[in-house]
Amino acid sequence: MLKIAAYHKPTTLVEAAALLAEDGRTIIAGGTDLLVNPRYMVGVREVVDIRKLGLNYIRAEDGWLHIGAGATMRTVAQQATLQRLANGILARGDGWLHIGAGATMRTVAQQVTLQRLANGILARGAAVCGSPNIRNMATLVGNIASALPSADTPPALLALNAEVVLIGTNGERVVPLDNFFVGPAQSVRERELISELRIPLVDSDDLRGGFYKIGRTAEDISMVNAAATLKIQGGTITRARLVLGAVAPVPLRVTRAEEVLAGKLATEETFQRAAELVRDEVRPITDHRATAAYRRKMSAVATVRALRQAAGLAAQGEEWRHA
């Protein structure tokens, strides 16, 4: 039982933003973090359910893929029109993918555009986030709002250069996901709700991606995870983004390794050099899942495997779903 005095169910964004401007209120969507992790209920007396705000969408528009805050992964994945629309935009390469705050992990995992975008690294991250039951409830936007460094989808979203749309009583602001996370369970979000995530689709046709999770089981929280996106022309890497999860207070983009990758041949030697830099940059902790030393060592392994996937060089048995 949550110790709350009221449950609010706004039907407009304006109403929701006004509710959230008051002290002691927090957002509930999927609820799979809020109801089980007391850290999100500190000082909270009332909850605001954002699932009636019409944010259940994943749609491509104006060169972006938009993922709304309310869509269950499942609902959107099963809407044929949206699948066709998204694919069409992706083919034209002028779109964004918008993911609403209600999109559940399951919807993300099954969404056709996301399965194709950069080898589907975001869909893969969503597909290993918790159990099937959790993926039916949890939203992708919630995984960002919870801001846990070990989360499965932020590395892929960062590698895809995603942006966060925040709505408060003063209106809307857009924050690159690069600037969103501040610390464990801390972000730049104030008394605002995330209405959607959006991913640029411009120039994404030849974007290659890799995602590798190391956990005791696919369902468990990551000990280490890594996501990479590469553009490769004539064997040479022209652009790289590399992000590690569960090895620092925030999902960690390793720009030094990205700089080393850019301009080099997409070979094992290059990947190993990048992995060495990753091993130096990570700041892992020891907990009941793994020691800091093990996480540091595995950060290099996960990096190389994600990069091999992105370059189409993954060995047998190095598939994304680690068991």
Added chain:
Amino acid sequence: MPELEIALTVNGRAVRWHLEPGETLLEALHAHHLKGTKLICGTGDCCGCGVMLNGNSINACCMLAAQAEDGDLLTVEGLAQNGKLHPIQEAFAQEGAAQCGYCTPGFIMRAYAFLQEHPHPDEAEVRAALAGNICRCTGYVKPVAAVLRAAELMQEQ
């Protein structure tokens, strides 16, 4: 404590529930004498409290009951029809797929959701589908056999 009232369908019957705002769906089920859905971990990690809500299998411990408003809920009590066990329940009994039995309703509800989408599963698919269901007796082999058996029984019907 202020009260909420919601309407929903539970195992095919239209009901109205009076709730406290912070009540979980699992707590509300228990309060309404539907105790087949079990509380085990209470943190969304074991799927012991699995139920079907609007056609999706979910964990009743980590959502508010108020969020189930206007929903269509199916619990393990709703599977048997006219005193006859559902084929999944029948298969779990035939295969002896329970030790202490406490996690069994969660396994059965997860299997129910899975078999609706995958009526002809292979063993690997069943194992992946049940991967989130935790059995502290560590009885994992027989539930897999039971789900494969249930798929056969459902085909025969």
